[in-house]
Amino acid sequence: MKSWKEEELIRCPICEAVTIDQGKKNICRRCNSKIYQHQKFQTEKSWAFLITAIIFYIPANLYPMLVIKQFGHEEGSTILGGVIVLWEMGSYPVALIILFASVFVPLLKFLLLLYLLISVKYSLGNDSKVDKHTLYYITEVIGPWSMIDVFVVAILAGLIHLSSMEMVAGTASTAFALSVFFTIMAASSFDSRLIKEKR
Amino acid sequence: MKTKITSDQLDEFIICHKCHTLHKKAFISNGSKAVCRHCKSVLYHRDDALIDKGLALSITGLILFILANVFPLIRVDILGQEQVITILSMISRLLESGYYIVALFVVYLVFIFPIMIFLIYVTLFFLLKTAQKEKLVQDLLILLSKILLWNMSDIFLISILVSLVKLMSMLEIHIGLSFWTLTLFVIIDLYMTRSIHIGELWKIKEEIYREQK
Numbered sequence: 001m002k003s004w005k006e007e008e009l010i011r012c013p014i015c016e017a018v019t020i021d022q023g024k025k026n027i028c029r030r031c032n033s034k035i036y037q038h039q040k041f042q043t044e045k046s047w048a049f050l051i052t053a054i055i056f057y058i059p060a061n062l063y064p065m066l067v068i069k070q071f072g073h074e075e076g077s078t079i080l081g082g083v084i085v086l087w088e089m090g091s092y093p094v095a096l097i098i099l100f101a102s103v104f105v106p107l108l109k110f111l112l113l114l115y116l117l118i119s120v121k122y123s124l125g126n127d128s129k130v131d132k133h134t135l136y137y138i139t140e141v142i143g144p145w146s147m148i149d150v151f152v153v154a155i156l157a158g159l160i161h162l163s164s165m166e167m168v169a170g171t172a173s174t175a176f177a178l179s180v181f182f183t184i185m186a187a188s189s190f191d192s193r194l195i196k197e198k199r
Numbered sequence: 200m201k202t203k204i205t206s207d208q209l210d211e212f213i214i215c216h217k218c219h220t221l222h223k224k225a226f227i228s229n230g231s232k233a234v235c236r237h238c239k240s241v242l243y244h245r246d247d248a249l250i251d252k253g254l255a256l257s258i259t260g261l262i263l264f265i266l267a268n269v270f271p272l273i274r275v276d277i278l279g280q281e282q283v284i285t286i287l288s289m290i291s292r293l294l295e296s297g298y299y300i301v302a303l304f305v306v307y308l309v310f311i312f313p314i315m316i317f318l319i320y321v322t323l324f325f326l327l328k329t330a331q332k333e334k335l336v337q338d339l340l341i342l343l344s345k346i347l348l349w350n351m352s353d354i355f356l357i358s359i360l361v362s363l364v365k366l367m368s369m370l371e372i373h374i375g376l377s378f379w380t381l382t383l384f385v386i387i388d389l390y391m392t393r394s395i396h397i398g399e400l401w402k403i404k405e406e407i408y409r410e411q412k
Contacts, residue, residue: 009221011214014344016398018212030401031341094364133219134238144351147308151358154305156365157296158289162277169298177304
């Protein structure tokens, strides 16, 4: 009977079974899914998605997210502009939710992914105390939260369209939705086997 | 743990989804759960009535989701004119104004994936209960684990609340019937994703079809 050491065992991301790490061509023993299939690329795919997401994040902050057309004149508000307006209106909890979801979460995800991608390739001094598995888990869990602003814009634009007052989505909503999409892709294409901490 | 693990022992182990610590599965009594010794997150549950419970919850969830799409979510009065919104009217409005990419994301994240997930759950639990079509069950479990991440109906519910607060100062707003059915749907959805792990469904599946053979 063949036997394996603890370090050679991995968790199948599809069916959650304990399976054996076979290097570059992995097939899960239970669900027969191809898992962690990269011939030459290990971090490159994740890097590509992450850089795309960061590029889309720039127009997402510069262009208006929501355009309000009222009595003939148009007024656009950016993400940060919207947060400031809400803060001045006195809706502090909502202003904080938007600030958290649209500014804090994307930036945190970029930084965490950058740190993970760099630290698995180059040693960054004494970082063995950092629990990278938990960091990776956090990047996966907080991802969807940044969609809040896009959904809010979709709801407002769908609800208010009269001749006297109209709300339409702005350029930033497309850029922001794409940015969120690519950060989620970057997180899910990250090869968590590269994290070699003692378990 | 320094010991070597042979191939027939692999099923006795589980790796924590959060911190990737390897654990040997321990026997637990019905209704209890096992937690990771390192990060305290739930590893697995034991629920002898999981299939019946899952079937009941997923049918309820599916009905609630259909109702959430039939009636208006929010209703506003602007200068005597009444405006209503449903999930689908919101998407068609985005398409009309030319925001195809945003519309595509919204239609997938809050409509197609949630309804797919619940249709898969209903089919899955029904097939497990009647113990037929093992291959289909496997394919559905694989598909389910791939799309579970992309269900954002809970985030959508928070977005509705945020937009209500944004509009409150300007207009008169009424909460529609669908808002409540969507809230119930999200509660069921969250409960199901928390309490039903895909790994447990695979284990149950293996036990059911092994008995049959």
